[in-house]
Amino acid sequence: MAHDILIVDDEADIRALIAGILEDEGYSTREAANSDAAIEAVRARRPSLIVQDIWLQGSKLDGLGILSEVKRDHPDVPVVMISGHGNIETAVEAIKIGAYDFIEKPFQTDRLLIIVERAIEAANLRRENKELRLRAGSAAPVTELVGNSPFVQQVRQALDKVAPTNSRVLITGPAGSGKEVVARIIHNRSRRAEGPFVVLNCAAMHPDRMEIELFGTEHGETPDSPRKIGTFEMAHGGTLLLDEVADMPLETQGKIVRVLQDQTFERVGGGQRVEVDVRVIATTNRDVQSEMAAGRLREDLYYRLNVVPFRVPALRERKEDIPALARHFMHLAAQAAGTQPRQLGEDALAALQAYDWPGNVRQLRNAIDWVLIMAPGDASEPVRADMLPNEINAITPVVLRWEKSSEIMTLPLREARELFEREYLLAQVNRFSGNISRTAAFVGMERSALHRKLKLLGVNTDEKARS
Numbered sequence: 001m002a003h004d005i006l007i008v009d010d011e012a013d014i015r016a017l018i019a020g021i022l023e024d025e026g027y028s029t030r031e032a033a034n035s036d037a038a039i040e041a042v043r044a045r046r047p048s049l050i051v052q053d054i055w056l057q058g059s060k061l062d063g064l065g066i067l068s069e070v071k072r073d074h075p076d077v078p079v080v081m082i083s084g085h086g087n088i089e090t091a092v093e094a095i096k097i098g099a100y101d102f103i104e105k106p107f108q109t110d111r112l113l114i115i116v117e118r119a120i121e122a123a124n125l126r127r128e129n130k131e132l133r134l135r136a137g138s139a140a141p142v143t144e145l146v147g148n149s150p151f152v153q154q155v156r157q158a159l160d161k162v163a164p165t166n167s168r169v170l171i172t173g174p175a176g177s178g179k180e181v182v183a184r185i186i187h188n189r190s191r192r193a194e195g196p197f198v199v200l201n202c203a204a205m206h207p208d209r210m211e212i213e214l215f216g217t218e219h220g221e222t223p224d225s226p227r228k229i230g231t232f233e234m235a236h237g238g239t240l241l242l243d244e245v246a247d248m249p250l251e252t253q254g255k256i257v258r259v260l261q262d263q264t265f266e267r268v269g270g271g272q273r274v275e276v277d278v279r280v281i282a283t284t285n286r287d288v289q290s291e292m293a294a295g296r297l298r299e300d301l302y303y304r305l306n307v308v309p310f311r312v313p314a315l316r317e318r319k320e321d322i323p324a325l326a327r328h329f330m331h332l333a334a335q336a337a338g339t340q341p342r343q344l345g346e347d348a349l350a351a352l353q354a355y356d357w358p359g360n361v362r363q364l365r366n367a368i369d370w371v372l373i374m375a376p377g378d379a380s381e382p383v384r385a386d387m388l389p390n391e392i393n394a395i396t397p398v399v400l401r402w403e404k405s406s407e408i409m410t411l412p413l414r415e416a417r418e419l420f421e422r423e424y425l426l427a428q429v430n431r432f433s434g435n436i437s438r439t440a441a442f443v444g445m446e447r448s449a450l451h452r453k454l455k456l457l458g459v460n461t462d463e464k465a466r467s
């Protein structure tokens with residue numbers, strides 16, 4: 001579809017001249033002679049770009065006034081100002097308000113066309129980047145890792161060191177564990193934070209499209225379609241995240257090695273080299289050693305990407321983070337739904353910690369979204385363990401489903417006490433990811449006494465590690 005350009009000038013012959021030049025290049029144009037007509041035209045349909053004179057005779061608002069209104073309602077629409085010799089200062093003022101650029105009268109056709117093309121391209125890139133961020137479910141910049149487990153503390157320290165450098169980083173870990181979050185934090189804390197953060201999901205991409213997505217095309221996919229900008233070019237000045245890099249075709253992996261080497265590449269179907277300044281971060285949930293052994297991941301790519309390795313463990317290996325993550329996601333879910341967050345009872349948090357989370361942090365986030373909307377009971381009451389989704393509730397330790405536990409009432413006191421102690425301690429050991437010292441401190445026992453007790457109750461090492 002042709003880009004729609006609005007031309008605002010009080011002189012009819014200048015409007016006609018600009019419209020002619022732009023239409024010859026395939027743009028479609030509309031014209032407005034004063035501020036009322038300009039604002040009405042923008043309201044009728046958001047243009048792709050506005051070319052606008054600074055001085056407008058017989059108009060309520062001058063060029064700067066229209067610019068301010070347009071930028072207030074449509075900050076993403078690029079505006080190119082036309083200035084006369086005497087008003088360069090005003091043109092500079094316009095740039096401060098948000099104009100993309102200005103051209104001086106009398107203008108050269110080539111300059112007008114170059115500026116228009118660049119302004120539209122820049123606006124497209126900004127929009128695509130915004131969409132990519134939204135698709136990743138994270139429009140707001142992530143700056144902190146939620147949690148306080150030894151893992152999170154270690155990663156925090158490593159992030160402080162690595163983020164400001166330009167090092168490439170390879171992040172491994174199971175699906176949904178937070179690899180992309182780590183990548184975003186690295187970007188947000190780097191000197192590139194103001195630049196784009198672009199994600200290319202290699203697993204979701206058809207292998208045939210991979211190179212077009214990465215490098216773009218010089219001529220467009222059909223003779224009259226515009227050229228496409230690839231993710232490497234979009235990420236110029238910022239960070240490119242190659243998500244699930246081991247799923248990339250081998251041939252493309254080879255091309256990436258070359259880009260990493262000299263930071264230039266050719267667009268598909270193009271002969272010219274495009275220079276870029278991009279920090280590359282890659283993630284994978286596969287075992288990189290076996291991927292290399294099977295010939296699915298090139299060793300030279302692996303060594304170039306793995307300058308700084310990060311491993312994000314499964315959630316079941318760091319259960320201490322669950323309460324903080326659960327509260328964080330409850331807060332986010334409530335904010336998104338425009339409601340009050342529900343409080344999570346201690347028993348519910350313990351039940352969440354007893355569960356294995358095969359889908360990791362992403363599954364926990366989904367579960368909390370469910371709890372906010374679906375959990376029974378009054379919204380002002382804390383959520384209890386038995387109100388959690390079925391798959392979690394089903395494995396909740398007996399001790400957390402007290403009123404459901406008819407079994408305990410059928411037992412003599414000594415056996416009931418043993419059952420309670422066993423379930424209670426098992427649940428606590430689970431909450432602390434099998435760490436006996438931290439469990440002992442929490443339940444108020446000596447470490448050695450807890451060990452003895454667990455042995456006596458038949459809680460074996462496997463169960464402790466059941467996580």
Ligand SMILES: Nc1ncnc2c1ncn2[C@@H]1O[C@H](COP(=O)(O)OP(=O)(O)OP(=O)(O)O)[C@@H](O)[C@H]1O
Pocket residue numbers: 137138144145146147173174175176177178179180181182243283285328361362365
């Ligand atoms: N420590 C954390 N703090 C806050 N949110 C987190 C954290 N870890 C993960 N999340 C959230 O969990 C979800 C999954 O995280 P993310 O997409 O980073 O995982 P991933 O390992 O990249 O997954 P995949 O391998 O499937 O692409 C996201 O919604 C993310 O915001």
